[in-house]
Every structure is written in structure tokens, then in C-alpha cells.
Amino acid sequence: MTYNYEYFLASVVQQQAAFSWLLATIAFLFIINQRQPRKRKTPPGPKPWPITGNLNLLGSIPHQSLDSLSQKYGELMLLNLGSTPVLVASSPKTAKLVLKTHDAVFASRHTPALGARLFEGGALFWSPYGPWLRQGRRILSSELAVTRKIDSLEYVRVEERISLVSRLYEAAAASKPVLLRDHLSKLTGSISARLLSDHKKSCKTGDGRELRTAPIDMKRLNELVDEFFRLGGLVSNLGDWVPWLRPFDLQGCEKRVKGFSEEYEQFLDPVIEEHRALMKAAGKDFVPNGLIDVFLQRADDPNVEESEVALTRHRIMGLIHDVVSGGTDTSTGSLEWAFQEIARKPNVMEKAKEELDRVIGRERWVEEKDIAHLPYIESIIKETFRLHPVGTLLPRYSMEDCNLDGYEVTKGTISLVNVWSIGRNPEYWERAEHFLPERFLGSDIDVKGNDFSMLPFGSGRRMCPGYNLGLKVVQATLANLLHGFNWKLSGGVKPEDVSMEEVYGLTTHPKFQLSYLIEPRLPTHLY
Known part of the structure; x- marks a missing residue:
């Protein structure tokens, strides 16, 4: 026991x-x-390579490459560009999550070398979310988004369209082929220049003097803006994605950005100083004549609240650049794409002319107020925005962690809304690859950031503040060019031969310019 x-x-x-x-x-x-x-739990995506991540998958036309990848990995996918996580949204549903549901989280922007160097970060396009972005947008919105102010400057848009029509009429009389891009760039550039500084108006002083500034050299300014869009493409600088490679400047981008920034400042400096001198000379009689004067007045206003960010020389330059870059290249690109598609579809041009003749007649030009009564013209514009958004990738930057459709997204993730992919998604668009303006007749889809299947101007906190002005320029210009002239491809080019290849940058344009032979279709006295 x-x-x-x-x-x-x-x-x-x-x-x-x-x-x-x-x-x-x-x-x-x-x-x-x-x-x-x-x-x-992160969104699906391709396995990254060491150092460069998935940069090798982007190709020369990133939005098209990302569209192909989304068909394999889904409407919300995660890539690594260098050492940076990049979330790609390729459907209206996922675009809404980024731009509306989590708009406050994704309100910032990743700042590349170009954005940091240009005007010492004064331009709003690349500005991170904060006091300067909010204040700068308020300034631009108060001048470019208020209907009363937009309407008060309609005479500028009309005068510049008349100048465009006159140039085209001369080319038609001489039977000269027309390269439309050059004429459109001059139109949009001239409108932007006069918004900034209307050289056709003077400031009258009490002693009888008339003071005016010299016209801005828009040819040179357009060249600088074009270079900005070329330098600002998604993969133009490897150092933006692999920071430790930046000092080596393997592609020479840092050197180009530095030189470009210096050239841009040297161009704008005398323009600003001329306006400052005119303000001083006019004294108490000074009346602002364009946005540059408005910016300078705000910068010198002693009554500005202390909480406001100082409007420095570089920030004024940044605002000038935002106005020009937002109002020239984008509008030109949209109009050019519209004509590329119309050239391939003669029946679209005939339907547009039939509507114009029926609503407007042949004894006057189209006015901006007429557009509401021209649904087919509006539909052509919408269909162009759908198939050819000039800004193909809307970049945002997450300021904190968030949950997106069940996936965890970390702070510091870049999001790209692929507007090009959304516009060609067969789940949302019948015969998505075809140019069919008729799809918008009777449709309530708008382009003002409320419908996430159509985002030509973005949406949310970083939506283009001048979208309403840009839309008016594009609509009225297209309507009057179709109303005033018959357009025929020159050089024996047939409609089916028109190329739709793209040139990629911050904005996307047709790779090949079309040449047209045109003839007036209205009475001679209207030209």
C-alpha cells in the first residue's frame, strides 16, 4: 500500500x-x-521586384498598363513602385471609396522632385494637404468658380474665339491645311493670359493717365507649361520612387527639374514686378485687372487674418502656374481628342451640324447660354471625357491608416484613380470602346464630380477649382468650330486611318496631329 x-x-x-x-x-x-x-489583409497585386518594385510593369502608357493589371488583380489592387505602396482604383465603386468615403484620408499628395522644386512647392497641384492648399484653393475658387465672375468675363472668351475663327477663315481662304492643336493652344493660352492680366484694359488714374501692362508672352509660357506636363509623368523620375537613388540622378531628371524651375521663375519674375510697379504708380486709383493683381493685393493687404499663410513671391508664382496649366493644356487636349473622334465618325459631325442649324440657325454664332439647348454637342463632350480623360490618373496620398472595402491601407500609401480605365469598363458602359455620343442623350450623368463613372475634373477636396470655366471653354469652342466650318481630313487620310495613339504625361494627348482642309459654312459677314 x-x-x-x-x-x-x-x-x-x-x-x-x-x-x-x-x-x-x-x-x-x-x-x-x-x-x-x-x-x-491588403488588396491583391503583382509580386514586386527588389528595389524597383513593380515599376517594370507600367510601360510607356501607365494608365493602359494599370488597366490590364486590374483585369487580373481586380478593381482595387496594390502595387509597389520602388519602395512606395500604390493603391489603384479602377471602377466607379472604388473611386468613390477613395474620393468621397475616405476623401479626408486621401486629401494629400505625394510630392515628387518637380513639385518640391517648382516655386519651392508653391504650386497647389503637388501641395500636401494643409493650410496653404486650403487657402490657395479658396483664392482660386473665389475667382474661377463663382458663376457671376465667370459670366462677367465671357467677353474675353468671345473675343478670343473670334480671333480663332478669323485665323481659321484666313487659312480656309488660302486653302491652307490646318493643324488644329496650334490654333487651340493659342486660344486657351490667350484666354488664360487675359484672366491673369488683360493687356487690352487699362487703369485710369486721377491725373488722367492710362496705365496698362504688356501682354504676357503666351508662346513662351505655353512652352514652359508643356515642359511641366512632360516632366511630371508618373514614372519620369526613378528617384521619386526609390529615394536613395535620387542623389545619383540616373536619368538626369533632377538636373532638368532644377533648370526648368529656374527658367520658369526667370520668366514670371518680370511679369509680377511689372504689375507691382503699376499698382504703386496708380496708388489709390488702382483697380485690379486680372488675377495677378488680385494675388498681389491679397499679399499686401494689412487686414489679412494672422491665421492666413503668407502669400509669398513663390506662392504667387505657383497660383499663376495653376491657372495656366489648368486652363490651357487640359482644354486643348479635350478639344483635340473630340476632333480626333469626330474625324473617324463623319456621321457624328453631320448630326452635330444638323442640331446646330436647327437650334442656332446660320445667321449667328453659338453663345455659351445656347449650350443647354444643344444636347448632342454636350453628349460629344461627355463621350470625349469618357474615352479620353486628359488627366488619366488622379493621384492622392493617405494621411492615416484606413480600411477600404475590407482591405487595410497604411498611412503613406499613394492612391491612383484610373479614370481612363473607369471610362472603358464594360461592366458600366455598353460597347465601351466605341465613341457613341448618343449614350448620353437623356442621361443625367454629369461631369462635376458627383458621378464616379465620369471624373474628367476629379472629385472631392482636390477637384479642379476651375472646372466650370474649363467646361464652358471646351463646349463653346467645339460648338462654334463645328458650326462655322466644314472639316475634311487633308493628305488623302481616310477616317478609318485616324490614329488614336496617345502621348503620356501629366496630361494625355493624341500622338499624331491631324491636318484638315476647312471651308466656311456661314455667311461671309459673320467672319
Whole structure:
């Protein structure tokens, strides 16, 4: 009995020891598991390479490459461009998540070398979310988004369209082929220049003097803006995505950006100083004549609230650049794409002319107020925006962690809304690859950032502040060019031969310019 009792006690002790070890092991494993980072559920995407990540997959036309990848990985996918996580949204649903549901999270922007160097970060396009972005947008919105102010400057848009029509009429009379891009760039550039500084108006002083500034050299300014859009493409600078490679400047981008920024400042400096001198000369009689004067007045206003960010020389330059870049290249590109598509579809041009003749007649030009009564013209514009958004990728930057459609997205992730992909998504658009303006007749889809299947001007906190003005320029210009002239491809080019290849940059344009032979279709006295 003694033996059995001792054996029993020894067995109990062993079991207790084993149980204690088991508890200790479980506790240890629990603690270790808690300390280890939990595997996050992230959106699907391709496996990245060392150092460069998925940069090799973007190709020369990134939005098209990303569209192809989305068909494999889904409407919300995660890539790594260098060492930077990049979230790509390719459907109206996921675009809404980024631009509306989590708009506050994704309100910032990743700042590349170009954005940091240009005017010392004064331009709003690349500005991170903060006091300067909010204040700068308020300034631009108060001048470019208020209907009363837009309407008060309609005479500028009309005068510049008349100049365009006159140039085209001369080309028609001489039977000269017309390269439309050059004429459109001059139109949009001239409108932007006069918004900034209307050289056709003067400031009258109390002693009878008339003061006016010289016209801005828009040819040179357009060249600078074109270079900006070329330098600002998604993959133009490897150092933007692999920061430790930036000092080596393997592509020479840093050097180009530095030189470009200096050239741009040297161009704008005398323009600003001329306006400052005119303000001083006019004294109490000074009346602002364009946005540059408005910016300078705000910069010198002693009554500005202390909480406002100082409107420095570089920030004034940044605002000037935002006005020009937002009002020239984008409008020109949209009009050019519209004509590319119309050239391929002669029946579209005939339907547009039939509507114009029926609503407007042939005894006057189209006015901006007429557009509401020209649904087919509006539909051509919408269909152009759908198939050929000039800004193909809307970049945002997450300022904090968030959950997106069940996926975890970390702070510091760049999001790209692929507007090009959304516009060609067959789940949302019937015969998505075809140019069919008729699809918008009777449709309530708008382009003002409320419908996430159409985002030509963006949406949310970073939507283009001058979208209404840009839309008026594009609509009225297209309507009057179709109303005033018959357009025929020159050089024996047939409609089916028109190329739709793209040139990629911050904005996307047709790779090949079309040449037209035109003839007037209205009475001579209207030209």
C-alpha cells in the first residue's frame, strides 16, 4: 500500500509539472504572437521586384498598363513602385471609396522632385494637404468658380474665339491645311493670359493717365507649361520612387527639374514686378485687372487674418502656374481628342451640324447660354471625357491608416484613380470602346464630380477649382468650330486611318496631329 501511495503522489507531481509547463508554453506562445505584427489583409497585386518594385510593369502608357493589371488583380489592387505602396482604383465603386468615403484620408499628395522644386512647392497641384492648399484653393475658387465672375468675363472668351475663327477663315481662304492643336493652344493660352492680366484694359488714374501692362508672352509660357506636363509623368523620375537613388540622378531628371524651375521663375519674375510697379504708380486709383493683381493685393493687404499663410513671391508664382496649366493644356487636349473622334465618325459631325442649324440657325454664332439647348454637342463632350480623360490618373496620398472595402491601407500609401480605365469598363458602359455620343442623350450623368463613372475634373477636396470655366471653354469652342466650318481630313487620310495613339504625361494627348482642309459654312459677314 505504501508503494502504491508513493507512486500515486509521484504521478500527481509529474502531471502537475507537465500541466505547468503546458500553461507556461501556451502563455509564452501567446505573448510572442501578440508581439509579432499581425498579417494585414491588403488588396491583391503583382509580386514586386527588389528595389524597383513593380515599376517594370507600367510601360510607356501607365494608365493602359494599370488597366490590364486590374483585369487580373481586380478593381482595387496594390502595387509597389520602388519602395512606395500604390493603391489603384479602377471602377466607379472604388473611386468613390477613395474620393468621397475616405476623401479626408486621401486629401494629400505625394510630392515628387518637380513639385518640391517648382516655386519651392508653391504650386497647389503637388501641395500636401494643409493650410496653404486650403487657402490657395479658396483664392482660386473665389475667382474661377463663382458663376457671376465667370459670366462677367465671357467677353474675353468671345473675343478670343473670334480671333480663332478669323485665323481659321484666313487659312480656309488660302486653302491652307490646318493643324488644329496650334490654333487651340493659342486660344486657351490667350484666354488664360487675359484672366491673369488683360493687356487690352487699362487703369485710369486721377491725373488722367492710362496705365496698362504688356501682354504676357503666351508662346513662351505655353512652352514652359508643356515642359511641366512632360516632366511630371508618373514614372519620369526613378528617384521619386526609390529615394536613395535620387542623389545619383540616373536619368538626369533632377538636373532638368532644377533648370526648368529656374527658367520658369526667370520668366514670371518680370511679369509680377511689372504689375507691382503699376499698382504703386496708380496708388489709390488702382483697380485690379486680372488675377495677378488680385494675388498681389491679397499679399499686401494689412487686414489679412494672422491665421492666413503668407502669400509669398513663390506662392504667387505657383497660383499663376495653376491657372495656366489648368486652363490651357487640359482644354486643348479635350478639344483635340473630340476632333480626333469626330474625324473617324463623319456621321457624328453631320448630326452635330444638323442640331446646330436647327437650334442656332446660320445667321449667328453659338453663345455659351445656347449650350443647354444643344444636347448632342454636350453628349460629344461627355463621350470625349469618357474615352479620353486628359488627366488619366488622379493621384492622392493617405494621411492615416484606413480600411477600404475590407482591405487595410497604411498611412503613406499613394492612391491612383484610373479614370481612363473607369471610362472603358464594360461592366458600366455598353460597347465601351466605341465613341457613341448618343449614350448620353437623356442621361443625367454629369461631369462635376458627383458621378464616379465620369471624373474628367476629379472629385472631392482636390477637384479642379476651375472646372466650370474649363467646361464652358471646351463646349463653346467645339460648338462654334463645328458650326462655322466644314472639316475634311487633308493628305488623302481616310477616317478609318485616324490614329488614336496617345502621348503620356501629366496630361494625355493624341500622338499624331491631324491636318484638315476647312471651308466656311456661314455667311461671309459673320467672319
